[in-house]
Every structure is written in structure tokens, then in C-alpha cells.
Amino acid sequence: MAGHMPVDKTYKLFIGGAFPRSESGRTFQVRSADGGLLANVSRASRKDLREAVRAARSAQAGWSSRTAYNRGQILYRVAEVMESRRAEFATALRDTGRPARSARREVDASIDRWVWYAGWADKVHHVLGSVNPVAGPYFNFTVPEPTGVVVIAAPDEPPLMGLLSRLAPAIVSGNTAIVLTGGAASLVAVSLAEVLATSDVPAGVVNVLTCDKAEVLPWALSHLDVNLVDLTGAPDDLGDEVVAGAAENVKRIVGGREGSDPVEASPYVIGDFLEMKTIWHPIGR
């Protein structure tokens, strides 16, 4: 019987629903524990980041104006498609040295995590919003709203669970995201991008840039059309001046503080990516 010669995947970026290579033509290699080549992964440039921000900004109004119920359904659909690709995710984790059982466990827990966040789409308002008893004849209430375009530095470990634990709470409320991921974690990130591309998530809602995070983050932090940067997976030695770039448009900075848990599951993590709007109206006859 003639053997099947495997058709290797090209690991590309995910921008605006398409899978381009980096415009810079750059790649980096991911190798297995025994040194074999797993992939030449596209290495995103500053221009790729700009394209991703543009895609995310274009998609933001539409995504946030979907009903919460609809966003919840779309995210649930993502979990369905992930489930059908469990083996692929597990292989990607195993290839980079993870024992088989541990890899499977992370995949299963990640899918469950995603389902958990999908369910928050139409509930987080109950927990983080409020009706406020002001001292006067006014109806006054506070509602959470998405912040806008967010950049997420995904943690390297655990590769899939870490990424999903930051991405799901960011987009569930209507933000659009650019995920920065690097090294071996890129493999599952690209698989996730392929899941998102086939799961009814509108183009541009999630963009995935495989890159050197230390190289791209300074550009993200100083980009004027980015509203928030999640530093959960940022390198420790990012440098004060680099983070200071966020002040140029008063960006929100979340994650990556000492002692913060990169895989925490909480509505307060969703809250990290929200703004609070308070509305007043008089009461009268």
C-alpha cells in the first residue's frame, strides 16, 4: 500500500478573515523537542499590525451591535468547531513536547472555558451593571460597554488555555481583538484562527498575529487606534518607555501585573475589557 505523503500546513497570519503571509516575508521556525522542523511561521511586521488594527476597527461597530444572545450563540458555535478539531489541537500541543494526556486535558478544559464565556454574553450586564438610587427624581443606570479595539499579548503557557482565557472575555462583550502570539504557542493560535474563520465569527473580530511579541508590542502600545492592551503574555523586560507609549491616547492597560492569574475565569476578567456608561433621565408626569 502506498503511504500518504503528509501535506504540511503553511502557518500564516489571520487578518480581517483572510490568511495572508506577513507583508515583510519574514518567518520564524518552530521545532519539536527533538529538533525536527514543525513549521515556518509568519512573523508579523508593523504593517501587518496596522492592517490588523484596521480590520478590527472596521468590524467593531457591527460586532458590538449584535445582540448579546447572538454573540453568545456565535461563540458557542466556535466551541462546537473546536470540539471537532480536538485531535488537531492536541497534536499541536504534543508536537511541542507536551505529554499526550496533559495535551488532551488542556484542549478539553479550553473548550469548556470557551463555552463558559459564551454563556456570559447575555449575563455579564447583570453582574457588572447597576441601577443607581440617586437622591432625586431621576432614573439612573450603569451599563457595561465594550472598550473598542484591544490588543492581547497571549501567554506562552499554557498555549491554548492561556490564549482562550484572555481572548474569550475580550470579545464576548463586543470588543474586537488582535492577538499577539509567539514561539511554539503560535501553532495552536493558528489552528484557533482556522476555527474562527469557519465559525460565523465576522471577519476582523479576531485577528491573530504570530510574531516576536517584544518587537510588535511597542507598536501596539503606541498605536492611536488601539483602545486597550492586555499585557498578560508580555515579556517581563518590555521597558518602562514602551509601556509609557500607551499614554499617548490614554490606553487602558490590563493583565500582567505581579500575582495576576493568566488563566483566571471570572466575569471580572470580562470587566477588564469594558467601559461603564451611566445614563440619567428625569422621572415626571
Added chain:
Amino acid sequence: MTPPDNDPRTEPFDLDYAPAPQSTAVVDIADEYGLFIDGDFVESRSGRTFATTNPATEEHLADVAEGSKDDVDRAVAAARNAYEGHWGALSGRERGKYMFRIARQIQERARQFAVLETIDGGKPIRESRDVDIPLSAAWFFYYAGWADKLEYAFPGRRVAPHGVAGQIIPWNFPLMMAAWKLAPALATGNTVVLKPAETTPLTALLLADVIRDVGLPPGVVNIVTGAGATGAALVDHTGIDKLAFTGSTEVGKRIQRATSGRRLPLTLELGGKAAHIVFDDSAVDQAVEGIVNGIYFNQGHVCCAGSRLLVQESVAEEFTLRLKRRMAVLRLGDPLDKNTDVGAINSAEQLRRITDMVDAGVAEGADLHQPDCDLPERGYWYPPTVFTGVQQSHSVARDEIFGPVLTVQTFRTPQEAVDKANNTPYGLSAGIWTEKGSRILWMAEQLRAGVVWANTYNQFDPASPFGGYKESGFGREGGLHGLAPYLRAAGRVA
């Protein structure tokens, strides 16, 4: 629609009132004030002082100690000591009781606070008496009640105070800003170093008196007066665990820049350029009052001032006419007169800034209108001002003026109103006037601003979160959400 010539509205009848001065006998201003550190008033280590003046008369009021780096050091050390000692160990219930006492004392000495606020800052006594001081007391009262209920505020999370909070406040609502800052910080168990604004230190120092009288342990609240250098020393101090700033976007960005390397928990309540939107079906007289209150309240020294009027094209001409007519009967003058609507500009520097920005508006081609009104000879004054014929590109429509200056632009459709309203890097507040409920809710949803007032404007309440989107800052003050910035592990929430 132009009113006929005999319409009484076109001929403002004589509206002169007899003077109704508020007595100043209730306040006793000392010649000199020290810093309030560790429960005592002390001199600045540098020996330096600065003068505070009455902006309505240019009269010298007092010399106030200028906090040096050394003094900030001392204050932070006192706050640290108090946090690690008595205050940190105190139950929420007991913390709350101190705060209830502070609230009551502000109420009991309300008139004294109001008169002092007006003398030091230039705002009409009607506003300091009816808005600033009652809200300051209410803020302490509201947050006092939270002190022993924090476990219910953020279910599922174990919250804890940061430790020592540095707080820097502006000159537009001096006591109220101190209350907005101190109350949530104390309720959550932090200790504080507060820096009041250079031009308006006196009510914060009177509050220090109250703090002493209620027996708050030394070091829990420290008040270090001074200017920008004092504030910078506090920002740069590595002994603080949390920083809250209210002021200009420009300084806010500098602070974010300076503290980002340390990842210091930060709350920024910065500038605004709020759109105030009037539809053709609004209750016109109420809308006119709302617009006037939105921009001329506190001489426009309000970060959430409704400084950009967007009026629907079909009613723009008549609305602008009515607005100008209303402006003509605004009473500008002695802030201590109970009938005064528009008081003094807070400082010579701010007056210069307003004058320059209005001059730029004229140079850029916008049409200036100011009602005839006599400005007092001494003091810092600026008449209520409105610009028509304004383009989006004009600086007066883009930049925060922080003075009694309104711009008027028009729109045809709700979508156009939204697009124009959101066309700004700011996002603090917005206003909507229409009688159509569904449109209010749609507009409120579309506007990118932290506070939206519909058929009202400039309302504040301790139970109501306040704060901005975009370059108007982050974090919320007021309500449940106002607790989060002062607690570890409460999340950003705001």
C-alpha cells in the same frame, strides 16, 4: 420662526435685583496655613509658601505652605504608618463611623464651607451652597455605608485595600473633588495623601480641621498643598500604592507616562468636549435651560461641560435666538451675591487661556456672540460666550476651553448627530434633548461617553458612577463602581 417685534421675549425688561450679599462673617481666614501631615498642621520643610487670592477681587487671602519633596516624603511615611498601624487593623464598621462623622460635620459647617469655597475659587455662592457642599457631605455619607459591606460589592473576589493612595485634585470643585477622592479611599481602608489645587487650597484645609475634630487617627488623611512640582513629587513617589488624578488630559497623559513602568494602579478623570444635542421635538424652554446650565454652570470650569451644542437644522435658528435671549439675562458679578449666575474665572492664568482660545476662534472665522454685560473692574471675568458658524475643524469646537464658551453646530439626522458628537478624542459626557423615548435610548447607546444625560444635564450623585471613555480617562468615581479603583482584585470594572 422669528418672534414678532412686540413679543416680550425680544425686549428683556429691567431685571435689576437689589444686592443680596451672603455674609462672610461665618469664615475666619488665617494669614498662614501649614501642611496637614500626621494629624498636625506643620510648616513646609523648605519654608516656602504661595499666596491664594480671591479671583473676584484679586484680594490676597492667605499664604499657604508649599509642599516640597521632603514634605511629600513625610506625608507618605505618615500615611504608611497609619495604614500599617491602627487604620489597617480597624474594622469596616469603625472606619464607616469616622466617615459618617465627617459627613455630619460638613453638613453642620456647610455655610462656612460654601462661603470659603466661593471666596477662594470665585464660583457663585448659589452653586457652592446648593451643589458643591451638599454633594461633598453626601459623598462621605454614601461611602461611609460601604465600609462594612465590601464583601457584598464584588462577590466571588477577596478584595483588599491598596495601602497608601496619592490623590491630586483640580480647582473647579475643590471640596467636592476632595470628597470624591477621600470617601471611597477611606471606605475601602486605604490611607491618603491628598494634594489640592494651587489656586483653591482653603476648603481642603478646613476639611483637615474637620478631620482632626472627628478624631480620625493621625496619618490616615494627609493634605499637602502646592503646585505642579508638589503633585509631581507625589506622582513619582515610590511609596504610594495607588494614584488618582482629576485634571487636564495633558497632565493626565504625563502621569500615565510617568507611572506606567511601575504599573501603578491609576484612576484618571480628565478633560472633555461634550456634545449637547437638541432635537426638533425637544421641550424647547427646558432644553435652553439645560444648554445654559450645561455650559455656564461654574463659569464652564467643568470637565463634563456641554461645550458643543449640536442642534437639529430645522430648529437651529430659533433655538439659537432663544439661547442668546436667555444668555442676555444671566447675571454675572459678585460670586457672594445670592442672585449671581456667573461668577469669577478661577485665576488670571485660566482667564488668559480662555481669552486666547476665543481669539483663535474668531481668527478661524467662527461668529462670536457675547451679551452686553458689565464686567467688574477688579478680578478675573469672562462673559458668557457663544460661537455660531462653527466648523468641526475650528479649534473652539475641538479643544477643551474650560470656560463659559459654547459652540453651535447643526445636524439633520440622528446618525449625523452621533457622528459629530463622537468625533472627538474625548468621551466624558454627552447630553440629549428630545421627547422621543426610543430615540433617547438609541442615542444613549451610540454616544461614546461615560455619562449621558437625557433631558437633563450636569447632575451628580454619590450613587452614580462618573468617568470617561477614550482620552477622558479611566476608572469611575461614584457608586459601586467607584469602590473598585481603591481595592486590589476588584478588577478594572470601571
